[in-house]
Amino acid sequence: xxxxxxxxxxxxxxxxxxxxxxxxxxxxxxxxxxxxxxxxxxxxxxxxxxxxxxxxxxxxxxxxxxxxxxxxxxxxxxxxxxxxxxxxxxxxxxxxxxxxxxxxxxxxxxxxxxxxxxxxxxxxxxxxxxxxxxxxxxxxxxxxxxxxxxxxxxxxxxxxxxxxxxxxxxxxxxxxxxxxxxxxxxxxxxxxxxxxxxxxxxxxxxxxxxxxxxxxxxxxxxxxxxxxxxxxxxxxxxxxxxxxxxxxxxxxxxxxxxxxxxxxxxxxxxxxxxxxxxxxxxxxxxxxxxxxxxxxxxxxxxxxxxxxxxxxxxxxxxxxxxxxxxxxxxxxxxxxxxxxxxxx
Amino acid sequence: xxxxxxxxxxxxxxxxxxxxxxxxxxxxxxxxxxxxxxxxxxxxxxxxxxxxxxxxxxxxxxxxxxxxxxxxxxxxxxxxxxxxxxxxxxxxxxxxxxxxxxxxxxxxxxxxxxxxxxxxxxxxxxxxxxxxxxxxxxxxxxxxxxxxxxxxxxxxxxxxxxxxxxxxxxxxxxxxxxxxxxxxxxxxxxxxxxxxxxxxxxxxxxxxxxxxxxxxxxxxxxxxxxxxxxxxxxxxxxxxxxxxxxxxxxxxxxxxxxxxxxxxxxxxxxxxxxxxxxxxxxxxxxxxxxxxxxxxxxxxxxxxxxxxxxxxxxxxxxxxxxxxxxxxxxxxxxxxxxxxxxxx
DNA sequence: CACATCTATGGGAAGGTTCCCAGTCTTTTT
DNA sequence: AAAAAGACTGGGAACCTTCCCATAGATGTG
Numbered sequence: 215x216x217x218x219x220x221x222x223x224x225x226x227x228x229x230x231x232x233x234x235x236x237x238x239x240x241x242x243x244x245x246x247x248x249x250x251x252x253x254x255x256x257x258x259x260x261x262x263x264x265x266x267x268x269x270x271x272x273x274x275x276x277x278x279x280x281x282x283x284x285x286x287x288x289x290x291x292x293x294x295x296x297x298x299x300x301x302x303x304x305x306x307x308x309x310x311x312x313x314x315x316x317x318x319x320x321x322x323x324x325x326x327x328x329x330x331x332x333x334x335x336x337x338x339x340x341x342x343x344x345x346x347x348x349x350x351x352x353x354x355x356x357x358x359x360x361x362x363x364x365x366x367x368x369x370x371x372x373x374x375x376x377x378x379x380x381x382x383x384x385x386x387x388x389x390x391x392x393x394x395x396x397x398x399x400x401x402x403x404x405x406x407x408x409x410x411x412x413x414x415x416x417x418x419x420x421x422x423x424x425x426x427x428x429x430x431x432x433x434x435x436x437x438x439x440x441x442x443x444x445x446x447x448x449x450x451x452x453x454x455x456x457x458x459x460x461x462x463x464x465x466x467x468x469x470x471x472x473x474x475x476x477x478x479x480x481x482x483x484x485x486x487x488x489x490x491x492x493x494x495x496x497x498x499x500x501x502x503x504x505x506x507x508x509x510x511x512x513x514x515x516x517x518x519x520x521x522x523x524x525x526x527x528x529x530x531x532x533x534x535x536x537x538x539x540x541x542x543x544x545x546x547x548x549x550x551x552x553x554x555x556x557x558x
Numbered sequence: 559x560x561x562x563x564x565x566x567x568x569x570x571x572x573x574x575x576x577x578x579x580x581x582x583x584x585x586x587x588x589x590x591x592x593x594x595x596x597x598x599x600x601x602x603x604x605x606x607x608x609x610x611x612x613x614x615x616x617x618x619x620x621x622x623x624x625x626x627x628x629x630x631x632x633x634x635x636x637x638x639x640x641x642x643x644x645x646x647x648x649x650x651x652x653x654x655x656x657x658x659x660x661x662x663x664x665x666x667x668x669x670x671x672x673x674x675x676x677x678x679x680x681x682x683x684x685x686x687x688x689x690x691x692x693x694x695x696x697x698x699x700x701x702x703x704x705x706x707x708x709x710x711x712x713x714x715x716x717x718x719x720x721x722x723x724x725x726x727x728x729x730x731x732x733x734x735x736x737x738x739x740x741x742x743x744x745x746x747x748x749x750x751x752x753x754x755x756x757x758x759x760x761x762x763x764x765x766x767x768x769x770x771x772x773x774x775x776x777x778x779x780x781x782x783x784x785x786x787x788x789x790x791x792x793x794x795x796x797x798x799x800x801x802x803x804x805x806x807x808x809x810x811x812x813x814x815x816x817x818x819x820x821x822x823x824x825x826x827x828x829x830x831x832x833x834x835x836x837x838x839x840x841x842x843x844x845x846x847x848x849x850x851x852x853x854x855x856x857x858x859x860x861x862x863x864x865x866x867x868x869x870x871x872x873x874x875x876x877x878x879x880x881x882x883x884x885x886x887x888x889x890x891x892x893x894x895x896x897x898x899x900x901x902x
Numbered sequence: 903c904a905c906a907t908c909t910a911t912g913g914g915a916a917g918g919t920t921c922c923c924a925g926t927c928t929t930t931t932t
Numbered sequence: 933a934a935a936a937a938g939a940c941t942g943g944g945a946a947c948c949t950t951c952c953c954a955t956a957g958a959t960g961t962g
Contacts, residue, residue, distance in 0.1 A: 223948055234912045239950060247909050269678050270623065271948030274614045274917050280678070281657070290643040292636060292839075299634040302660050306667070311678060313625070314658045316646050323650070333613050334625070334655060439842060468842040475844065495636075495839035498783060498812040500819065567918055578942045583920060591939055615918030618947050 222265045230263070231255040242267060273335070282521060283313045283331045283339040284514075285324065287404070290316075291437075292493040293464070293510055294342075297361065300514025301340060308522060310337075319344050319404040319437070332356065338525045340517045344404065357524035359517045363408040365532065372530035374517040376508040381537030382415035385488050385506045386423075388539060389458050391548040394486055396420070396427060397458035400445045400466045402437035409434070412462045412490075431456070435466060442469025443476075450477060456485060458545075464491035464505055471499060471544070487544040490537075501543025509535045566609045574607070575599040586611060617679070626865060627657045627675045627683040628858075629668065631748070634660075635781075636837040637808070637854055638686075641705065644858025645684060652866060654681075663688050663748040663781070676700065682869045684861045688748065701868035703861045707752040709876065716874035718861040720852040725881030726759035729832050729850045730767075732883060733802050735892040738830055740764070740771060741802035744789045744810045746781035753778070756806045756834075775800070779810060786813025787820075794821060800829060802889075808835035808849055815843060815888070831888040845887025853879045 224242075228235040233252055241248055241256040259265070273279045284301055286294040298314060305312050313336060317324035324344055328351075331339055338357035343364045351358065351368065358371060365373030389397055399416065401409035413432060420427035431453060435445030442461055449456065450473065461467035467489030474481050481487050481501065489496055492507025516533055524530040568586075572579040577596055585592055585600040603609070617623045628645055630638040642658060649656050657680060661668035668688055675683055682701035687708045695702065695712065702715060709717030733741055743760065745753035757776065764771035775797060779789030786805055793800070794817065805811035811833030818825050825831050825845065833840060836851025860877055868874035 224950095225948085235949085236913075236951090237911055240911090243950085247911090249910060252910080266677055268618075268948050270614060270618045271917090272950075274612075274618050274919090274948080275950040277917085279614070288643070289633070289646065290636070290639045292634070292639070295634045295636070295639045298658070299632070299660060302633065302658070306670070309674070311657050311659070311674060313655050314642070314646070315650075315655070316643060326650070330653070330655060333610055335612070335614050439838070472842065494634075494783070495842060498816065498839060499842050500844040568920095569918080579919085580921090580943075581941055584941090587920080591941095593940065596940085612918050615947090616920075618918080618949085619920040621947085 222263055224265075224267070227256065227259050227263070227265050231259045278337050278525075279335055280309060281311045281313055281334070281336045282518070282525075283315060283327075283334075283336045283341075285315045285317060285327055285331070285339060285341040285343075287319050287342060287344055288316050289314060291465070292495060293491045293508070296493070296510035297514040297517075300511030301518045302514070303511075304515045304518040308518075310518075310522075317344055328354070338521045340514075340521055357521060357530075359521045359524065359530065361513055361517050363405065363411045366411070367407065369532075372520050372524055372532065374513050374520060374533045374535065376513065377534045377536050378411050379415040379418060381490065381506045381508070382412060383419045384537060384539050385460060385490065386416065386419050388504075388541075388545065388548075389460070389486065389488060390423070392486065392546045393549045394458040394546075396425060396430070397460040397486070397488065398431040398433070398446075398449055398453070398456040400433055400435060400442055400459060400461040400470060402441070402462055402466065403434050404437045409462060435469075437463060438465050439469040439472070442466025443473045444469070446470040446473040447476075455479065458486040458488065460488045460490075462490050464489040464493045464496050464503060467503055467505065467544075468495065468499060471503070482544050482546045486546060489544075492538075492540055496540070496542070503540075504542045504545045505540050506537050507540050508537055566607055568609075568611070571600065571603050571607070571609050575603045621679075622681050622869075623679055624653060625655045625657055625678070625680045626862070626869075627659060627671075627678075627680045627685075629659045629661060629671055629675070629683060629685040629687075631663050631686060631688050632660050633658060635809070636839060637835045637852070640837070640854035641858040641861075644855030645862045646858070647855075648859045648862040652862075654862075654866075661688055672698070682865045684858075684865055701865060701874075703865045703868065703874065705857055705861050707749065707755045710755070711751065713876075716864050716868055716876065718857050718864060718877045718879065720857065721878045721880050722755050723759040723762060725834065725850045725852070726756060727763045728881060728883050729804060729834065730760065730763050732848075732885075732889065732892075733804065733830065733832060734767070736830065736890045737893045738802040738890075740769060740774070741804040741830070741832065742775040742777070742790075742793055742797070742800040744777055744779060744786055744803060744805040744814060746785070746806055746810065747778050748781045753806060779813075781807060782809050783813040783816070786810025787817045788813070790814040790817040791820075799823065802830040802832065804832045804834075806834050808833040808837045808840050808847060811847055811849065811888075812839065812843060815847070826888050826890045830890060833888075836882075836884055840884070840886070847884075848886045848889045849884050850881050851884045852881055 224235050224238050228238045237252055238256055241253055302312055315327040340359050342362040360371050360373040365375045417427055433445040433449050435441035459470045461470055467487055470487050471481055474485055479485050489503045489505035492505055496503030496505050520530045568579050568582050572582045581596055582600055585597055632638055646656055659671040676698055684703050686706040704715050704717040709719045761771055777789040777793050779785035803814045805814055811831055814831050815825055818829055823829055833847045833849035836849055840847035840849050864874045
């Protein structure tokens, strides 16, 4: 068991191996034009002494830290945890570490995080901006990849997002195939822009399908289970019982299911429920939640790759990933033929 | 809008303010014995130029990075995400950032992470060791706080864990109060030591209550929903239908509920199910999962505090946090008076 | 043979901060 | 009045690496 000497430096390795610090440094960072002998000698000493490069000194000189930041609204939200997991898995292969910041939907806190992140000199950042106007985001001259729906507000920046329009169409087509009309909609408070995009996609779908959507019923709520329950309860109190509910995220959809149960309404027989996210918790309810799934891990994974490209000086473009339908138990069976795919 | 000059250093601030770099440094780090004039002057220049200290250079000289690591099995597991959230919230107030590593229950990957973590010179680490024998953990002379059940294996290290014995007793007493006998047990594969501690707590409870536990039925499974379902299915295939199931974690409990539903057994009427963790997903099932909740956020929070103490040179002791019962719908009503609390 | 090119190495500087020590000036103590 | 203590400031060294430039020998080319 070699003990880890605290104050070993590259100079000690140089001395012990009879080489110069420059050569040792080159061996350690895999530079070309090194003799076999030097490589062997250094490897030997390193194995013997357990020397480890001081990453901080390295960063100071080279300007790179090997750390990237991930700024998301809430790590305790399963969707974001999945995104984080995807990024993490991609990062570990590159020897990069991930600094995670939860902004808790709080613009002030997000701002603090952004500053902390610049201060700690990360190599780049993957950000889901909660603030509707994060105008100064371009001011940080730092490689950044945006994730989530706000990406569209910054057309010049690299981004990875799920295809909301396609996902919404997928969900609405599925509802239509069960012979249900336009559902009522539950959307989150926290991301005004995300909600707008969602509803915009709904209107666009309606236009294409020649469905009248003038009387759209939309209720806002907090982006969690309780928020979804409360939102649907408000609808039930003021409107006729709808045939279907489409929530802009799974947590709210789960809340909607609770609201139905509390009212003694059966799902899917009385009211169908459709979610949007694809979180694991949707599998364990009774019935299990049918939902339009975003490719959460893949978003994290691709965002990380794109970020690495940008850090290495590449351009890094905009990426839109398709959603898929997790067909489970909260929708009645199909009665119609599925509509043929639309051409744009 | 002040632009962020790239190459401003403390020397520039010194020059512009007519002070020496030493004095500027002292002002910036809030050292004592500075004239009001110097403070004002520096504040002025900083405000004017938007100068930010280079944290890397700072770290190199001072040896502290303002970053701590959190090593957990899986960030996508809601329990661990909650722990992370607790630690994160505590950290943000101290101006500390958190580097999150998911080991994915893989000892090899954990080892990699531990090395990465030492290399990146974090100030300390909060670790839930997955390896049963992480013997060399003490070798890192780095402030460490252990979380989770393996803490007991390292009696000399600071740790925060939930009181498994108390939690198990809480659950078993609750089952007893519904007139149910000893349940069958579902435990996870991944953490052998955790499972052992859980079963040990069961036996200890049985001894105190004079309950015969010689014929304990225990099934192992993967630490997730599918694992729990499969484990209970194996029991159902080989034994009489039990009156109650006690899973060592919530995900497996949710799986158990699925297994029951698939068999056409009603919960809680035919079989009661009790979980252990207190994750949010347990609220949305039908019926909602009754469970012994660990104080997950608080664990993260206290672990972070303890770590800060240790980093500042303090001792940092061992902390055990009590579990609470989330009384929901998967247990039948109580029929007996609750047993009086035991004295140890 | 003279010259250019390539390979392998070494030494000094730089990166931006904090820490230590010394020094000045003012205030308190004996 | 002299000495000691305190308040405040400045300069050099240190932290540990990588980067740049110079050098020496080996190899190739006309």
